[in-house]
Structure formats: structure tokens, C-alpha cells
Amino acid sequence: MSLTLLLFSSGDLRLTENPALEAALRTGRPIVPVFIWHRKASGFARLGAARRWWLHHSLASLDAELRQRSSRLILRVTDDPIQELGFLLTNLPVSTLCCNRPLLPHERYTLTKVMHLCQKGIHLIETDGCTLMNPSELRTQNGDIYRVFTPFWKALQQHYTPPTPFIPPATLPAPESWPESAPLTALELLPKPDWATETIAQYWKPGETAAWGLLRQFLAYGLPHYHHNRDRLDRDLTSRLSPYLAHGEISPHLIWRVSGEAQKNGISAQAVAAFRRQLGWREFGYYLLYHFPETVEQPLRSEWASFPWRTEAPELYAWQKGQTGYPIIDAAMRQLWCSGWMHNRARLLVASFLTKNLRIHWLRGAEWFWDTLVDADLANNTLGWQWVAGCGADSAPYFRLFNPVLQSKKFDPEGLYIRYWLPALASLPTSCIHSPWENDCCQQQLHATSYPRPLVPLEKSRNEALEMYERWKTQLSQPL
Numbered sequence: 472m473s474l475t476l477l478l479f480s481s482g483d484l485r486l487t488e489n490p491a492l493e494a495a496l497r498t499g500r501p502i503v504p505v506f507i508w509h510r511k512a513s514g515f516a517r518l519g520a521a522r523r524w525w526l527h528h529s530l531a532s533l534d535a536e537l538r539q540r541s542s543r544l545i546l547r548v549t550d551d552p553i554q555e556l557g558f559l560l561t562n563l564p565v566s567t568l569c570c571n572r573p574l575l576p577h578e579r580y581t582l583t584k585v586m587h588l589c590q591k592g593i594h595l596i597e598t599d600g601c602t603l604m605n606p607s608e609l610r611t612q613n614g615d616i617y618r619v620f621t622p623f624w625k626a627l628q629q630h631y632t633p634p635t636p637f638i639p640p641a642t643l644p645a646p647e648s649w650p651e652s653a654p655l656t657a658l659e660l661l662p663k664p665d666w667a668t669e670t671i672a673q674y675w676k677p678g679e680t681a682a683w684g685l686l687r688q689f690l691a692y693g694l695p696h697y698h699h700n701r702d703r704l705d706r707d708l709t710s711r712l713s714p715y716l717a718h719g720e721i722s723p724h725l726i727w728r729v730s731g732e733a734q735k736n737g738i739s740a741q742a743v744a745a746f747r748r749q750l751g752w753r754e755f756g757y758y759l760l761y762h763f764p765e766t767v768e769q770p771l772r773s774e775w776a777s778f779p780w781r782t783e784a785p786e787l788y789a790w791q792k793g794q795t796g797y798p799i800i801d802a803a804m805r806q807l808w809c810s811g812w813m814h815n816r817a818r819l820l821v822a823s824f825l826t827k828n829l830r831i832h833w834l835r836g837a838e839w840f841w842d843t844l845v846d847a848d849l850a851n852n853t854l855g856w857q858w859v860a861g862c863g864a865d866s867a868p869y870f871r872l873f874n875p876v877l878q879s880k881k882f883d884p885e886g887l888y889i890r891y892w893l894p895a896l897a898s899l900p901t902s903c904i905h906s907p908w909e910n911d912c913c914q915q916q917l918h919a920t921s922y923p924r925p926l927v928p929l930e931k932s933r934n935e936a937l938e939m940y941e942r943w944k945t946q947l948s949q950p951l
Contacts, residue, residue, distance in 0.1 A: 472501065473566035474646055476559065479506045479544070480578065481518060483571045483600050483719035484529045485679045486536055486639040490598035493637045495569040501646040504537055505545045505559065506530060508658045509552045515767050515849055516577040519842035520662050521811040522717070525677045527660035529718050532678030534655075542643040545652040553584045560593055563650060568593055571600035571719075574757050575849050576764035603631050603723050603754050606761035616762045618771075618864045623758065624751045633728050674810040675714065675845060682715035686726065690733050698745035702816045704799075705887040709814065710746070713846035716753065723750055749815075756854035759864055766853055766863070768834065775862035778943055780832035789926055790825055791839055793893075796925035798904060799879035800824050802892035809892070811845035816882055822859040823873040828932040830939065833860035869940050872933050879905040895920040 477495045486492055495502045509516070518526060534544040549555035560568065573582050586595060599605050609617065609626055617623035675681075689710040700708045715721045727750060734743040763771055770776055789795055793804035803817035813821070818840075825836045833856040840856070841847045857863025861871075883889060886904035890897040896904060899917075903910035907917050908924055 472647070473564045475500045475502050475567045475569060476563070476565045477502050477504045478556070478568060478570040479504060479533070480571065480573065481522075481526055481718065482575075484526075484533045485682075485720050485722065486533075486540075487679065488600075488637050488722035488725045489571070489639075489719075490600045490634065490637070491569045491571045491596075492639060494596045494598050495567070496640070496643075498567050498569075499644075500566065501644045502542065503545060503563065503565075503646055503650065504542060505547065506533075507547045507549060507552045507555050509550075510548055510659070511550045512577070515841060516575075519844070519847050521671060521843050521845045522847050523660040524662060524671060525675070525714060525718060525811075525845045527655065527658070528677040529720060530655060530658075532680070532720075536679060537643070540639065540641060540643045542645050543649065543652070545650055546655060546658065548653045548657050553581055556581075556585060559650070565593055567596060569596045569598070572597045572605065574601055574606065574761050576760070576767065579764075600722065601719060602757050603627065603727065603750070606758040609758065617755075617758065620752065620755050620865045623755055624748065627751060627754060631727075633724050636725075636728070670809045671811040671845060674812070677714075677718070677720070679715075679720045682712065682721040685711060685715065686721065686729065690729065690738075694730065694733055694742055694746060695738055696742070698739070698741040701745065702882055704803075704814050704816060704883040705885065711812070713848070714812065714844075717846045717848045723753070726750060752854070753848075753851055755864075756848070756850035760850040760853060766857065767849065770860075770862035771857060771864050772862050772866070774947060775860075777947070778862070779939060780826075781830050782832045782835070784829065784831050786829045786926055787825075787831055787835055789923075790821070790829065790831075794923050794926075795824065796908070796923045797824070797875045798886075798889045798893055798896060798907070799875050799883065802889045805892045807840075807843050811843060813844070814888075816878070818855060819859060820873050820875055820878055822856060824875060826856075826860045827869070827872045827936045828927055828929065830932075830936055833857060833862070870937055872936065874929065876906045876929070893922070895922050 475495045475498045477492060483489060483491065530544065530546070537543050547555050547559070559565070568585070573579050604627065609623065609630065611617060611622070617626065689712070693708045693710060696708050700706050712721060712726065716723060727747060730743050730746055734740055759771065760766060790800075790804065793801035793808065795801055799817070800821055803813055803821050806817070807813045822833070822836055825831050826833050837852055837856040840852055841849075844852075854863060858866050861867060861869035879889070884901075886899070886901050889904055896907065899907055899913055903913040907913040907922075
């Protein structure tokens, strides 16, 4: 009997609201779910350490969900995923291949090769399961690609229609015999030594079931206050759904739909609009990367390729380890290291400090986030870093520098966020916790800790960044 091959990626590890699974069921044939791990992927095509830890547990969770439905996940490990998929299509009686449309540059390259394989009589069904809309479907009235978020967001809301909800059946049609599957340990996803079990695992539980639980919690406690407090570092009111979205353990369609239902049940329109807008930014990131795949390593605004960033600097290590001497920056970087996640407001602050106060290339920051974030998402990692650095679409201008002390006082007024992630400073009075080096009364307490003095002076580093920017602009305007 012919089979349907259901191909999972690291970005669609769920059953509910998975249009590829829905399409596979419509074929009426036995379904073989497959995940292929490319062990020799390099650069941004290779998942960072934090995401590999998450992926290990997410795959285990997905396999358990499938086994509850009389199915299972077939794991394959290879040096060449195209060759491995070709082997499966050739050696199994596959008549249909179902997958969610790949959007990342390396995934799209693989798909073009897969389409060639499918020309040999195998029907390929691509579905849109990773984003709200297919990025190729949105254009300006002139047929151009959107480069500014607000008009993109308006167009998305005008053209988007949520699909019909899909819940998988209690039993999935299984083949008479299963192809060989590698053990999960063969993927070698867990870090060695397994630091993540001691740190990240305390804050997260991967898997589709955990994603649903977190969504319900957010709808009850976070969403009602979202538009007022989402930027507060000292209040846990964000959804924290980003790693589940990054791994596809929850559908963006589902999040959109249930947020609308929440509004019907009394949640303010402002709160729902603010939350959905964040889904819009996620969508914008995928849209831009789809149309400009080179931006993974190159600025979208091409003139910025000549900007004199520092590419190597001793201050980079201090930034990575949360030893800059600025409490809000260091608290954020230590939150990242310990939990694999960072509040969005904090991401803006640490990115601004790296690219402007330290004048270090945004790619160095993007690489560090890629390796340490459990929600590392290539599209949004690229969008975020280029936005702060000033070289991407709809970017904050380079001369906009976030002042970490003022931002700390505004979004962590009592220093609760700082005290939690920097316990050495927990006993400092609120009057000096945001900038302890400026307060004589804190010097004795500060001296008793190993907390460093500021890596660079704020005002001086700000002026130097602006001077460098002005010199560069002048050079750009000079004729060749």
C-alpha cells in the first residue's frame, strides 16, 4: 500500500493546528511522520546550544503525542538531508509528501531539491503552518516588498483570514511496518556537559502540552494587563510563548484566534491589539528574511556594509557574561545565560549597548543570541539586531541610543529584576541600585562584592558613537 510521508522540521513540532498533518490525513493513506537531523549544518543553519536542548525534549514530546495516537516519529540522522529524504522517497512506497512551507534560506534550498525529487511521480503538498500568511502573497499596491512595519501590518490584517481549527484524531493511520528510526540520543542534541539541565530546565518545559498550558495562563493573568505592562521588567506579564512558536509547538493561527475570543469575553481591545502586534512583528521578520535572505549576515540597507563596526573587542566577553558594570544590562545577560530567554525590553537595551556604547558589530550579538536563546528564531533575531543597530528595515536611527540607567529606573523602578538576577546587588537601596557607582553611600557595600565598575562611561561612549556615525555619513556623501 502506498504511503504519505509527513515531514516535520524544527519549526513545526506539533499535531494540533498543523496543516501539513491535516493534508496528510486527507490523502487517506497510512502516514509516516519523519524528522531528519542535519548533523553537519553550519553557521545559522545549525541550531544554537539552547535550541538544541529544547529540540531534544520537543522531539521526545512529539513522539509521545504520536504514540498516543498509534503512530510514532521516525528520526533520521544524516550529513546530507536532501540525500536522506531522497533515500526515503525511493525506498518507501511514498505517493505523497506533506510538509509545512519552509521559509528560512537553507530550508528553501532543500525544498527546491525536494521538488526535483517529487517530479518522479510523488505528489508534494506544501501548507502554510509556520506563519499567518505566505510571505510571497503580500505586496504594496505598486507590487513592491514592504520595508516599513506599519503599512505591512495594516495589509496583513486586511488580507489575513484565520483557517478553520484543526484537532488531530485520536488515532492516526499507520503503515503495516515502520522504517528504521535512529534513537533520539543519536542526534546528540544535549550539551556536554549538560549545563542546561541545571539552569534552563528550571524555567521551561518544552512540548505542545506545555505550550497550551502557558497560553491558558497568559490569557488569564497576562493579557488583561498586556498593553500597560508588557515593557515592565519587574512583572512577569509577557506570554513567554516565543520558544514554543520558534519550535512550532503552538500555532500562530491559534494564538490569533484565542486572543480574539478573549476580547469577546471582556479583555480590552487595546490589550489584544498590543499582543497581536507582536505577532505582526514576528510575521514581518519572516517576510523580510524570505525576500532578503542575504540579511542573515548582511545589512538590509546596503550602505551600512561600510560602517566601521568593531568586529573583535575584549569588551564583547564582558557583555556576554553580564560584567559590564551596568546592573540592568548585566541582569539581562545573566537572565539569558541562566534561563535561555530574555525580556524583549531587555533585548533592546543590551543590543543598543553592544552596538552603540561598545560599537561592536551587530552580528556578534546575533551570534550570541543564536547560541543562547531557547527562542532563537533566525528571522526575528536578524530583524531585531538590524533594527537596533540602525541598518535594517524600519530601523531605529543610529543616533537613538537607549540609556540603560534611565530605562532601568523606568521599567524596573524598585530594582526587583536586578536583585533577582544579580543577587550580589540585592541589598543595595533602591536609590542607588540602577547606577551604584554614582552613589557614595553604596561604595562600601559594592566594594564587598565582585561586581565590576562600568566598562565604558555612558556619556563618553555615546558621544564617540555619534561622532563615528557623523564621520561615516560624511564619507558616504563624498563623490568617488
